[in-house]
Amino acid sequence: MSKIIIENSIVESNERINSNVYLLKVTSPEIASQIGVGQFCNIKVSDTDYPLLRRPLSICDVEDDKLFFLYQVVGVGTEILSRKMKGDRLNILGPLGNGFNIQDDFETAIIVAGGIGIAPFPFLIKKIMNKNIITYVGFKTKADIIDYGLKNCKYSTDDGSLDFKGTCVDLLKSEGKTLNSKCKIFACGPNSMLRNLKEFCSDKNITCEVSLESVMACGFGICQGCAVESKNDDNYKLVCKDGPVFNINEIKI
Ligand SMILES: Cc1cc2nc3c(=O)[nH]c(=O)nc-3n(C[C@H](O)[C@H](O)[C@H](O)COP(=O)(O)OP(=O)(O)OC[C@H]3O[C@@H](n4cnc5c(N)ncnc54)[C@H](O)[C@@H]3O)c2cc1C
Numbered sequence: 036m037s038k039i040i041i042e043n044s045i046v047e048s049n050e051r052i053n054s055n056v057y058l059l060k061v062t063s064p065e066i067a068s069q070i071g072v073g074q075f076c077n078i079k080v081s082d083t084d085y086p087l088l089r090r091p092l093s094i095c096d097v098e099d100d101k102l103f104f105l106y107q108v109v110g111v112g113t114e115i116l117s118r119k120m121k122g123d124r125l126n127i128l129g130p131l132g133n134g135f136n137i138q139d140d141f142e143t144a145i146i147v148a149g150g151i152g153i154a155p156f157p158f159l160i161k162k163i164m165n166k167n168i169i170t171y172v173g174f175k176t177k178a179d180i181i182d183y184g185l186k187n188c189k190y191s192t193d194d195g196s197l198d199f200k201g202t203c204v205d206l207l208k209s210e211g212k213t214l215n216s217k218c219k220i221f222a223c224g225p226n227s228m229l230r231n232l233k234e235f236c237s238d239k240n241i242t243c244e245v246s247l248e249s250v251m252a253c254g255f256g257i258c259q260g261c262a263v264e265s266k267n268d269d270n271y272k273l274v275c276k277d278g279p280v281f282n283i284n285e286i287k288i
Pocket of ligand 1: 075086088090091092093094104105106107108109110111112113114151154155247248249250251252253260261274279
């Protein structure tokens with residue numbers, strides 16, 4: 036694990052890209068020079084004690100000394116974050132977590148993302164440009180679509196307002212009949228989606244890494260607040276330290 040850095044970063048922009056999703060760009064040279072694909076940062080969203088806990092966000096992209104985060108406003112912390120403006124300072128802790136393994140011997144990367152689950156993938160895609168990449172991405176409806184940094188996208192919507200009607204895993208199942216063990220799946224999204232994906236991967240014998248998003252506090256293994264059940268040894272793993280990326284067969288989702 037690389038050294039954890041605490042950096043006072045400067046907001047460059049905080050662009051609203053649909054009704055409740057924002058793309059935050061900050062200058063954070065030390066973390067930007069260290070962070071890897073699939074890792075995350077824990078962000079202090081205010082200068083006061085409220086909210087006390089930092090909020091974890093996946094690294095979405097890195098350009099030179101800039102970090103990008105793609106986030107959905109769901110509660111108090113992300114609402115405060117959405118009001119940050121150019122020049123504001125943010126105290127950021129990172130890089131945290133393990134990240135995706137992109138050294139495996141795979142020919143095609145299949146990315147499966149539900150909604151804001153696309154957040155970790157623009158940076159991943161940048162790092163595996165030499166591979167075939169197909170992205171299956173699902174949203175509730177057409178208005179929720181987030182168009183940032185993906186490649187070879189196939190869309191699904193729950194209500195059928197754009198392209199395939201159903202979930203992104205339904206779409207993968209309908210199109211992925213010829214996929215084989217030369218593919219590797221990278222996924223992020225709600226647990227119901229990941230459970231469905233697990234079945235597909237077992238049937239096809241395809242390696243799959245999932246990035247989990249669970250409620251967490253410290254972000255580096257002290258508070259033990261983000262435990263998930265491990266499948267192999269009947270023990271627990273910490274999403275912040277052992278994850279957030281796990282082999283889909285390693286954990287009970
Ligand atoms: C590794 C990781 C990566 C993530 N990446 C992204 C991303 O890229 N984009 C994105 O939109 N979302 C991401 N999320 C989810 C994001 O962190 C949450 O949506 C965000 O923290 C919500 O904060 P909030 O204050 O807006 O919402 P709220 O629902 O108000 O906050 C969450 C609530 O949980 C409480 N809480 C937090 N930790 C604990 C704890 N350990 N015990 C008890 N209560 C707790 C908070 O105090 C708060 O009340 C990620 C989560 C994880 C774990």
